Structure formats: structure tokens, C-alpha cells
Amino acid sequence: MKDDAKSRKGELREHLKVSILTLRLRPGADLDEAHLSDAFGLSRTPLREVFRQLAGEGYLDLRTNRSARVSEMSYTTLRDFFLAAPMVYGAILRLAALNATAVQIDDLKDAQQTFKAALRSGSGADRALANNRFHDVTGEMSGNVYLLPSFNRLLIDHARIGMTFYRPQAGKMSQNLSLASQQHDAIIAAIEARDDATAAKLAEDHWNLSRDQIELFVMPDALDVPMGAPPLSKPA
Amino acid sequence: MKDDAKSRKGELREHLKVSILTLRLRPGADLDEAHLSDAFGLSRTPLREVFRQLAGEGYLDLRTNRSARVSEMSYTTLRDFFLAAPMVYGAILRLAALNATAVQIDDLKDAQQTFKAALRSGSGADRALANNRFHDVTGEMSGNVYLLPSFNRLLIDHARIGMTFYRPQAGKMSQNLSLASQQHDAIIAAIEARDDATAAKLAEDHWNLSRDQIELFVMPDALDVPMGAPPLSKPA
DNA sequence: AAAATACAACTTGTATACATTTATATTTCG
DNA sequence: CGAAATATAAATGTATACAAGTTGTATTTT
Numbered sequence: 001m002k003d004d005a006k007s008r009k010g011e012l013r014e015h016l017k018v019s020i021l022t023l024r025l026r027p028g029a030d031l032d033e034a035h036l037s038d039a040f041g042l043s044r045t046p047l048r049e050v051f052r053q054l055a056g057e058g059y060l061d062l063r064t065n066r067s068a069r070v071s072e073m074s075y076t077t078l079r080d081f082f083l084a085a086p087m088v089y090g091a092i093l094r095l096a097a098l099n100a101t102a103v104q105i106d107d108l109k110d111a112q113q114t115f116k117a118a119l120r121s122g123s124g125a126d127r128a129l130a131n132n133r134f135h136d137v138t139g140e141m142s143g144n145v146y147l148l149p150s151f152n153r154l155l156i157d158h159a160r161i162g163m164t165f166y167r168p169q170a171g172k173m174s175q176n177l178s179l180a181s182q183q184h185d186a187i188i189a190a191i192e193a194r195d196d197a198t199a200a201k202l203a204e205d206h207w208n209l210s211r212d213q214i215e216l217f218v219m220p221d222a223l224d225v226p227m228g229a230p231p232l233s234k235p236a
Numbered sequence: 237m238k239d240d241a242k243s244r245k246g247e248l249r250e251h252l253k254v255s256i257l258t259l260r261l262r263p264g265a266d267l268d269e270a271h272l273s274d275a276f277g278l279s280r281t282p283l284r285e286v287f288r289q290l291a292g293e294g295y296l297d298l299r300t301n302r303s304a305r306v307s308e309m310s311y312t313t314l315r316d317f318f319l320a321a322p323m324v325y326g327a328i329l330r331l332a333a334l335n336a337t338a339v340q341i342d343d344l345k346d347a348q349q350t351f352k353a354a355l356r357s358g359s360g361a362d363r364a365l366a367n368n369r370f371h372d373v374t375g376e377m378s379g380n381v382y383l384l385p386s387f388n389r390l391l392i393d394h395a396r397i398g399m400t401f402y403r404p405q406a407g408k409m410s411q412n413l414s415l416a417s418q419q420h421d422a423i424i425a426a427i428e429a430r431d432d433a434t435a436a437k438l439a440e441d442h443w444n445l446s447r448d449q450i451e452l453f454v455m456p457d458a459l460d461v462p463m464g465a466p467p468l469s470k471p472a
Numbered sequence: 473a474a475a476a477t478a479c480a481a482c483t484t485g486t487a488t489a490c491a492t493t494t495a496t497a498t499t500t501c502g
Numbered sequence: 503c504g505a506a507a508t509a510t511a512a513a514t515g516t517a518t519a520c521a522a523g524t525t526g527t528a529t530t531t532t
Binding site: 006045048049052053055056057058064077080081083084085087088091095143144145146147148149150151152153154157 | 242281284285288289291292293294300313316317319320321323324327331379380381382383384385386387388389390393
């Protein structure tokens, strides 16, 4: 069997990604090379390469002569998030409808099945990860190398923000989650029909739902930051 | 004097970036670790870390057990470029106008001075790099971590595509280049005035000029690929 | 002669040892 | 007792040695 370094490297990548997306590793958390190196049976050399790759994707921040950190999520960046997300999501879903392959559509359906199962009986992390996977597939469908870097960066923080409201038994949020699931179904249908206009419209709807949830759950602690609209003034 | 490994690492990064942007290293070209390691007085370990970072930024493609390559630029990706660029450029310049600091505005003016000097008496590479620098500063101004990954990715290929028409004595292109320079001035003015609407408008104009040049110089060899408009059909 | 295989040279990937830098604890002196 | 300075420990960065994989060439086989 091949449980060699190459596969352990992939496992480490996956482990770190999942841990960061689900907030098990909090934004700003320090990563210990020696500890991870020991835990995954990898020397520091390949481990540091994984760090650099994840840093490039937006999961980590690297500072010379200091430990790697999980990328921060301040409310300043949240403002940027609200501004970029609707634009990029719309473009991605439009392109997904135009370019998706049959195999990718199957992948998307699988992801949606997993998402529904997670809504029924999964943990908050399961739900966030399944949702992340769904949108990740739409990114693959778009196939646009120029939009994907930003889209994937957005997905990281979307998952992390979402972790706050994807927890089970979030009361009245259940209906919102089932609505999100319905929107996923509609998105799949639009993509399968190659209906890019509808896909873009659904992206907008889906984003609005997400935005409402975020404002509902995150805003009470940070009313000072205006959201949902571009800032009207003010540099440093 | 500090001519230690840390600075050599930065030099390597810069050297590779410039070489790739100016097409001295062609898309698809193989990079020899041993040779670069020798040339820059770096061992392979830090060199490979630079590779991974540049790969994350879109300069290189890494394939396991094979040599690193300069990222490809097929006409397929050019279609994606035409679709993403106007959207992202507009958003970036709008945000630049809203968020630019005084220091950044000075940087932008410096970049524009350098660009003008390159138009007068610089090589094609000088011009492309100066133009790249100008737009890079606008990216810094925007400060939006979610848009920057795609913006920077676009700038890489914009510089590489532009290298074909930034060469000196490109005949009737001189007027277009001076027009581009005028647009840069207007962009600076809009940013300084915090006029985000005008900045967005100028982004559109600037992109249209760029697009025309690209179509003029690149298209004759690739008439089969429709450009300037989103594709109307067709997955794989 | 063409295809397949085996071998050798070379390239990439990983582990380990060493150097440098940062953080912590202790000592020293005011 | 407190603050600065220094010593000590720990972590990060780099270099080198070794292992694993790839590619090209030569030999063998059909």
C-alpha cells in the first residue's frame, strides 16, 4: 500500500484546509511546524511547501522568521467581502451554466446530496463543508482561471463566516437553510439547462439570502461597520 | 553589507517575475532548479519555496515530479481574460478612488512618470513593466483582499499580451500609447478627487483601448476564437 | 527493422544537520 | 525592587545528502 510521503502531504493539506474552514483553527492561530511535522510523519521541508501553497490560496499568512498563521478575518475585510462576493459569484455561476461538463454536473448533484444529508443529520462543520464543496464545484465549472483565485478566496471566508450560523438547531435558521438548499437545486437546474441568465439571477438570490444570514448573526456585535452597500467615502 | 540569502531570494523572485512578464521566459518554458540555484547562490530549498509562491500568484505551474513551468497562455484563457478583465478592473479602480492613501497616490504618480519616460525612450519591456507597475499600485489602493488575487492574475497576462504591442516604433500604435498615458493621468486625477464613478468609467475606457490593441495585434493569428463577448454556447 | 525492455544519467522530492533569528528567562546594576 | 542587559532556549531559514521518480539511450527480442 502506498502510505508514502506524497499522500501524507495531501492529507496534511486537506486537514489544514478543513480545520481552517471549520474554524477548528481560528483566524490568527499559530501553526507549529515541529508538531505538525511529527503528527503527519513529514519532514519540515515538504511541510513548509504545503504552507506556502496554502498561503497562496489564502488559508495562511506567512511572515518571515515567524510562525505561519491562519489568515485573519477582521471586520474590515468583511466589508470587502460584501463588496466582492455578489459580483464574483454572479460571474462564476453565469460561466458555470455556459461551460459545465456532464461530469461536473454530476459532481454538483453529488455535492448537493451531501449537503442535504448534512442539513438533516450533520454537524455545523459538515454543513459548512458540504456547502463549500457545492460552490467549489461551480467554480470548477466556470473554468475561468482569472476569476477563480478571487472566487476561491471568497469561499474560504464564506465558509468561516458561515460556520457561525450553520450550527444545528439554530432555531429559525432552519427554514433559511432549507431555502438555501432549494436554491442549490434551482442552480443545478439552470446550469443543466445552460441558462446563464437564470444562473446569474439565482446567484444574486443566493447571495442575498447568505447576506441576510450574515448580517443577522454577525452584525449585532459590529454595528459600526456599514454592510451590504459599497462605502461612500473615506480612506485612511 | 547584507547580500545574504534572504535578499538573494527576493532577487530571484523579482528576476523571475520580470522575465515572465516580459516574455523573456516564454509561457510553457521549463525552469531548471539546478541552474537557477547556481546562478543566484541559493540552495534548492529556498528556491523551491519561491517557485511555490510564484505558482500561487499565477506566474508558474508546478507538476509533481516534473520541472516547474512558466504558466501557459492559450487562446482559450484569452477568452476568459476578455471576460474577467473589464469587470475586475472597474471594481478595482472604483475602490482605489475610495480608499487610496496619500502615499499611494504619490506612488501612482511616480509610476506614471516612469511610464511616460519608458514611452519616450524605453524598450518594449520597460514600457510593459512600467504600465504593469502603474496598475499594480491601483490594486494596492483598492486594498480588497478578495479582488486582488484575480486582479493580480489578470495583470500578469495583461503584461504578457501587451508585450506584443509595447515594442518601440510600433507605427500607428504610438498614438494609442500616448492615449493610454493620458488615461493614466485622468485616472490619477479621479482617484485624487475621490471620484469613484469617474474612476470606474475611466477603467472602462482604458480597458476598451487595451482590448482594441489586443484584437489588432493578436487576433490576425487566431480568428477562430470569438472575442470581446461572452461565448454563447458550448462545453466539452 | 520496429517494438519492447533494460539500464544509466539526470531531475525532482524528502530528510536531516546546521545557521540564523526570535522569544524567554536569568542576571546584573541602578 | 525594577529596568536594562545578557545568556539561554526554541523556532525559523538554509544547505546538503540521500531517496524516488523520470527521461533518454542502448540493447535485446521478435
